[in-house]
Amino acid sequence: MPPGKPGTAPIRIGIVFPQLLGTYGDRGNAEVLAWRLNARGYPAEVVDLLAPDPIAPGLDAYILGGGEDLLQASAVKLLLGPEGRGLRAALAGGAPALAVCGSLQLLGRAYLDGAGRKVPGLQLLDLETTASGTRCVGEMVARMADGTLLTGFENHGGRTRLGAGLQPLGTVLRGHGNNGEDHTEGVRQGNLIATYLHGPILARNPALADMIAVTILRRRGIDAPLPLPPIDDDPGEALHNERLEAAGFGQRRSGRLRLHARPAPSGRDRAAATEPHAGS
Amino acid sequence: MHRQRATIQRSAPGQSRTPVTVTLDAATGRDQLARLVARTARRSIRISGRGQGSTLPGRLAERVSPGVLARAAKGLDPLVLVSGTNGKTTTTALLSAALRAAGHRVVTNATGSNLRSGLTSALVCHRGPADCAVLEVDEATMPRVVGDLRPNLLVLLNLSRDQLDRYHEVRSVGAAWRTAATRLGSHARVVAVDHDPLVCYAAQGAPEAVMVGVSGAHLGRDHAGCPACGDLLGSNRGRAACPGCQWQPGPRQVEAFRQGSLVRLRGLGEQVHLSLPVASPGYAANATAAWAAAVTLGVDATAAARAIAGVKVVEARYAEVGWRGRTVRLLLAKNPAGWDEVLAAVAGSERPAVVSLEAGIPDGRDTSWFWDVDIRALRNRPVVVASGSRARDVALRLGVAGVNYEVEPRLDRALALAGGKGGALDLLADYTSFQAARRLVGG
Numbered sequence: 001m002p003p004g005k006p007g008t009a010p011i012r013i014g015i016v017f018p019q020l021l022g023t024y025g026d027r028g029n030a031e032v033l034a035w036r037l038n039a040r041g042y043p044a045e046v047v048d049l050l051a052p053d054p055i056a057p058g059l060d061a062y063i064l065g066g067g068e069d070l071l072q073a074s075a076v077k078l079l080l081g082p083e084g085r086g087l088r089a090a091l092a093g094g095a096p097a098l099a100v101c102g103s104l105q106l107l108g109r110a111y112l113d114g115a116g117r118k119v120p121g122l123q124l125l126d127l128e129t130t131a132s133g134t135r136c137v138g139e140m141v142a143r144m145a146d147g148t149l150l151t152g153f154e155n156h157g158g159r160t161r162l163g164a165g166l167q168p169l170g171t172v173l174r175g176h177g178n179n180g181e182d183h184t185e186g187v188r189q190g191n192l193i194a195t196y197l198h199g200p201i202l203a204r205n206p207a208l209a210d211m212i213a214v215t216i217l218r219r220r221g222i223d224a225p226l227p228l229p230p231i232d233d234d235p236g237e238a239l240h241n242e243r244l245e246a247a248g249f250g251q252r253r254s255g256r257l258r259l260h261a262r263p264a265p266s267g268r269d270r271a272a273a274t275e276p277h278a279g280s
Numbered sequence: 281m282h283r284q285r286a287t288i289q290r291s292a293p294g295q296s297r298t299p300v301t302v303t304l305d306a307a308t309g310r311d312q313l314a315r316l317v318a319r320t321a322r323r324s325i326r327i328s329g330r331g332q333g334s335t336l337p338g339r340l341a342e343r344v345s346p347g348v349l350a351r352a353a354k355g356l357d358p359l360v361l362v363s364g365t366n367g368k369t370t371t372t373a374l375l376s377a378a379l380r381a382a383g384h385r386v387v388t389n390a391t392g393s394n395l396r397s398g399l400t401s402a403l404v405c406h407r408g409p410a411d412c413a414v415l416e417v418d419e420a421t422m423p424r425v426v427g428d429l430r431p432n433l434l435v436l437l438n439l440s441r442d443q444l445d446r447y448h449e450v451r452s453v454g455a456a457w458r459t460a461a462t463r464l465g466s467h468a469r470v471v472a473v474d475h476d477p478l479v480c481y482a483a484q485g486a487p488e489a490v491m492v493g494v495s496g497a498h499l500g501r502d503h504a505g506c507p508a509c510g511d512l513l514g515s516n517r518g519r520a521a522c523p524g525c526q527w528q529p530g531p532r533q534v535e536a537f538r539q540g541s542l543v544r545l546r547g548l549g550e551q552v553h554l555s556l557p558v559a560s561p562g563y564a565a566n567a568t569a570a571w572a573a574a575v576t577l578g579v580d581a582t583a584a585a586r587a588i589a590g591v592k593v594v595e596a597r598y599a600e601v602g603w604r605g606r607t608v609r610l611l612l613a614k615n616p617a618g619w620d621e622v623l624a625a626v627a628g629s630e631r632p633a634v635v636s637l638e639a640g641i642p643d644g645r646d647t648s649w650f651w652d653v654d655i656r657a658l659r660n661r662p663v664v665v666a667s668g669s670r671a672r673d674v675a676l677r678l679g680v681a682g683v684n685y686e687v688e689p690r691l692d693r694a695l696a697l698a699g700g701k702g703g704a705l706d707l708l709a710d711y712t713s714f715q716a717a718r719r720l721v722g723g
Contacts, residue, residue: 023449028677031681071451
């Protein structure tokens with residue numbers, strides 16, 4: 001097992017404004033990333049970057065989660081101001097980052113909030129989000145360009161369209177993705193990954209987590225192999241396989257995921273519940 | 281067919297009671313038919329062992345006689361609605377006990393069916409004399425039934441994230457609460473637990489509100505944003521305050537001072553001491569709200585406290601149940617704030633534990649919220665068994681938090697795996713798992 005360089009500081013994974021962008025449990029992404037690094041012998045820790053303190057630019061990775069409309073608007077205000085300078089600089093410098101749901105939207109040119117107001121974003125991604133009457137809610141499965149399947153849970157009202165030069169993170173096999181029409185899910189631009197997938201996405205998709213982990217290590221000058229060595233009885237792998245099977249998709253073999261012969265269930269998996277929780 | 285007669289006592293604090301006799305089903309023949317259909321349905325469901333019959337009868341009654349809910353609620357005075365993310369069932373039971381101690385005959389939905397159909401079931405299926413109602417209401421449903429039920433008193437407990445795949449935003453539920461509070465009749469009041477800013481903001485919309493809280497307790501989640509303007513909340517002398525729009529939660533009228541399970545309540549010109557079965561700030565908050573509601577409705581403060589302290593177990597929550605030679609403590613924990621509450625109540629315990637997530641529709645199907653639970657509190661347990669159909673989600677969370685875990689999706693096997701005969705263990709379960717556990721082990 002390759003040890004972390006002796007004497008080097010632990011890898012620091014920052015959670016950006018968890019009070020404002022922490023509605024959907026996305027802090028789990030940071031926890032999982034740190035745990036997977038620690039499990040391979042690279043000391044890593046999670047740092048809460050609390051609003052409204054200025055965000056430090058020197059962290060190894062940044063995790064941004066989904067928030068409610070008004071809180072998201074407060075977050076955008078801070079991120080566009082002096083408090084967000086560190087994050088903007090880090091992202092411009094290629095720091096690995098994962099932005100989920102509301103954070104995907106706020107990194108773009110603009111988005112429409114719940115009240116229909118157009119809110120300017122951070123302009124870091126060439127994408128724009130409009131509102132829509134219905135929410136996209138349910139299990140999603142997408143396939144990345146290398147064939148890896150992603151599993152997660154989407155829950156968003158916005159419809160996002162990517163600019164012409166942007167690569168999506170994956171192709172939607174089940175669920176809605178960015179807009180429910182063009183089968184794109186998320187976006188990948190350099191070391192910045194944005195997605196609509198909760199779950200959290202790195203909890204359910206260890207291959208993606210390890211990919212980000214390797215990016216972090218290499219930026220530290222550590223020659224980490226991809227894929228990283230497996231974790232014994234990896235509960236992340238077990239969860240990944242269980243969720244894919246529950247969604248009607250195949251098994252994972254040697255780092256790759258394959259589809260069973262079974263066809264993908266068609267897109268709809270809305271919350272069945274207009275009449276919710278019927279009690280006992 | 282029965283003609284149900286009921287004695288209705290109208291009372292207001294400070295006034296003597298004048299008993300009035302009316303027929304509950306005086307309205308229309310349709311309502312009578314609706315009642316008959318609902319009661320028959322309930323009886324069939326119970327006899328056939330298919331459950332409590334607490335939702336379908338109400339749905340049928342509404343089908344037979346649209347608007348029956350509003351008519352069935354007429355004459356029930358006081359009519360109290362209890363709502364919140366956590367603690368509804370417990371607070372409803374505590375307040376019902378206090379009102380019964382004062383001689384009221386209470387209609388309630390004790391089994392927790394808290395949507396419109398459950399409320400209708402409770403009111404139309406109730407037999408025997410009743411003069412008042414204490415109904416727990418789902419937090420999203422509450423604003424939609426206030427117009428029909430015209431409550432005298434609204435008890436608002438807390439609001440935090442729960443079932444985001446259905447409700448999406450806590451804040452929008454809070455906004456609907458505030459609208460409901462502003463539309464209450466001028467005679468109506470609100471008793472609100474003041475730990476969640478969204479709850480305070482909703483209560484401030486009511487004609488009259490009694491704010492209650494637990495001294496020194498940090499309760500609830502999702503407090504970051506100002507309920508009025510959305511800016512990041514700051515604090516002023518330990519309480520929330522908005523630096524932007526100057527919003528504040530307002531003064532507290534009833535305060536609980538807690539030492540373990542012993543609680544002193546002070547407010548409304550009264551002071552009482554009581555001993556509660558659960559030593560946690562959340563349970564103390566529920567008891568405080570129930571007591572304040574009872575006193576507001578004219579119940580003697582000491583009698584109310586005694587009745588509230590006398591309720592030992594509500595719907596198996598925190599119940600210790602014997603099962604196959606073991607003792608299982610049943611702990612309902614269905615969202616981050618609920619987990620905070622349960623973990624506080626069982627802090628220090630070194631029992632083995634089972635954590636079960638089913639993530640069904642009543643629970644919310646997205647388990648992401650589980651990552652916001654401070655599950656490291658279970659590190660001192662010798663083993664924690666991840667269970668339920670989402671056992672793999674639980675297992676990863678436990679593993680990442682450094683908790684010693686096993687995986688067993690089946691609940692009976694998980695309980696057996698966690699604790700040997702003669703031992704005691706804890707089951708922490710979401711709503712669907714909790715109901716499954718009650719069917720399995722009793723309680």
